[in-house]
Amino acid sequence: MQGFAQRVFKLIAQVPEGQVVTYGSIARALGEPQGARMVGWAMHQCPEGLPWYRVLNSQGRVSLPGEGGALQRSLLEDEGVEFDERDRVDLARYLWDAEAEYAE
DNA sequence: GTCGTGACCGACT
DNA sequence: GAGTCGGCCACGA
Numbered sequence: 001m002q003g004f005a006q007r008v009f010k011l012i013a014q015v016p017e018g019q020v021v022t023y024g025s026i027a028r029a030l031g032e033p034q035g036a037r038m039v040g041w042a043m044h045q046c047p048e049g050l051p052w053y054r055v056l057n058s059q060g061r062v063s064l065p066g067e068g069g070a071l072q073r074s075l076l077e078d079e080g081v082e083f084d085e086r087d088r089v090d091l092a093r094y095l096w097d098a099e100a101e102y103a104e
Numbered sequence: 105g106t107c108g109t110g111a112c113c114g115a116c117t
Numbered sequence: 118g119a120g121t122c123g124g125c126c127a128c129g130a
Contacts, residue, residue, distance in 0.1 A: 004127065023112050027125095034125040036112040041127065043111055055111080063111045072111095 004030070005042035011102050015054045018079045019096040020089055024058045029098035054096075060089040 002010075007030050015021050027035040039055075040063075046052050053072040056062055062069040073083055081094050 024114090027112085032125080034113080035127095036125085037110065038112090038126050040111045041109085046111090052111090057111080058113060065111075068111080 004032075004035070004038055005045055008039050008042040009047060009050055010104070011098060012050055012052065012055060014102060015051055015096050015098075017051075018081060018094070020054045020056050020060075020076065020081060020091070020094050021096050021098050022056055022058050022060075022091070023063075025095070025098040026055070029102045056089060056091075060091040060095075061087060 008026060011026055011029060012021070023036040023039045024033075026039045027033060032038070036058075043052055043055060053062075053075040062072045064072055073087065076089070077083065081089055083089055
């Protein structure tokens with residue numbers, strides 16, 4: 001087994017283009033329903049080459065402070081993910097089912 | 105070994 | 118919709 005962060009990164013690396021996952025989904029997919037907070041911590045380590053911008057909070061909103069949020073939004077829009085007037089993503093449409101799709 | 109911190113979540117008011 | 122509260126775990130000082 002590897003560290004929690006390693007598993008988080010591995011899962012995020014599997015998120016297909018044009019889709020997103022939520023911190024909660026990641027936590028549950030890793031068998032830690034209450035571990036969303038650790039996912040946030042793991043994201044802070046954010047290795048290069050990881051599609052970190054495909055990770056949103058449970059409300060479909062980006063949770064990065066400052067410019068990171070704007071960057072994340074534009075990167076997603078670049079992949080075809082649409083944001084509504086409230087800066088939220090339609091999770092019912094773009095959410096990647098990590099619990100069902102994540103392998104290993 | 106202990107304490108504080110964190111890109112969160114769900115339930116409740 | 119917005120604000121508050123408790124809970125969970127890993128990491129660095």
